[in-house]
Amino acid sequence: MVVSSADNHFFFQGMATHLKGLSDFSHIEIPSAKAYRFGIVVSQWNAEVTGALYNGAYTALIKHGALSENITELQVPGSFELTSGADILLAAKDLDAVICLGCVIQGETRHFDFICNAVANGVTNVSIKHNKPVIFGVLTTDNLEQAKDRAGGKHGNKGEEAAVTAIMMAQIKSSLV
Ligand SMILES: Nc1c(NC[C@H](O)[C@H](O)[C@H](O)CO)[nH]c(=O)[nH]c1=O
Numbered sequence: 001m002v003v004s005s006a007d008n009h010f011f012f013q014g015m016a017t018h019l020k021g022l023s024d025f026s027h028i029e030i031p032s033a034k035a036y037r038f039g040i041v042v043s044q045w046n047a048e049v050t051g052a053l054y055n056g057a058y059t060a061l062i063k064h065g066a067l068s069e070n071i072t073e074l075q076v077p078g079s080f081e082l083t084s085g086a087d088i089l090l091a092a093k094d095l096d097a098v099i100c101l102g103c104v105i106q107g108e109t110r111h112f113d114f115i116c117n118a119v120a121n122g123v124t125n126v127s128i129k130h131n132k133p134v135i136f137g138v139l140t141t142d143n144l145e146q147a148k149d150r151a152g153g154k155h156g157n158k159g160e161e162a163a164v165t166a167i168m169m170a171q172i173k174s175s176l177v
């Protein structure tokens with residue numbers, strides 16, 4: 001949330017992994033999610049990790065007041081399909097924000113780079129197309145251990161971080177519309 005403002009320049013307390021962890025929100029004010037409808041698009045690749053990301057995101061939304069009936073889940077095969085999954089969901093349902101969750105782990109080839117770039121750019125484009133917040137909750141790691149550390153491990157849960165971001169963006173949009 002806004003921490004301070006001067007001359008209409010709004011300053012937000014930043015979140016940073018190496019400083020606060022993905023799930024330490026003690027330094028920011030999180031609005032109620034009760035009024036908002038959320039979609040969660042989750043990749044089935046590396047399901048052990050993406051399942052933990054989903055649980056983190058869902059739990060965070062409920063913790064901050066979201067109603068279970070206002071949370072729609074859509075599973076897609078891989079992170080590359082998160083873009084089209086978010087597009088399909090936003091075209092089908094009236095949502096206030098969509099969270100995209102995936103886990104891309106480096107293999108032997110440059111396929112990793114193409115997927116990560118495609119989904120980052122794709123999610124951004126879908127957000128602009130629909131004029132709705134679409135949150136990039138995709139882990140892009142060197143190995144499975146790094147992913148587990150960020151899906152409920154020592155660095156927190158990126159799914160939880162993405163859910164908090166979705167709530168904040170939904171509130172920002174609703175306050176300006
Ligand atoms: N290697 C990973 C993939 N690969 C699959 C792609 O996401 C996509 O489904 C395929 O290229 C067909 O379009 N996906 C992940 O989510 N994580 C990976 O590590």
Ligand SMILES: CC(=O)[C@@H](O)COP(=O)(O)O
Nearest residue numbers: 105106107108109111112
């Ligand atoms: C990110 C990927 O698609 C990757 O897991 C595929 O592995 P590889 O690059 O060895 O084919």
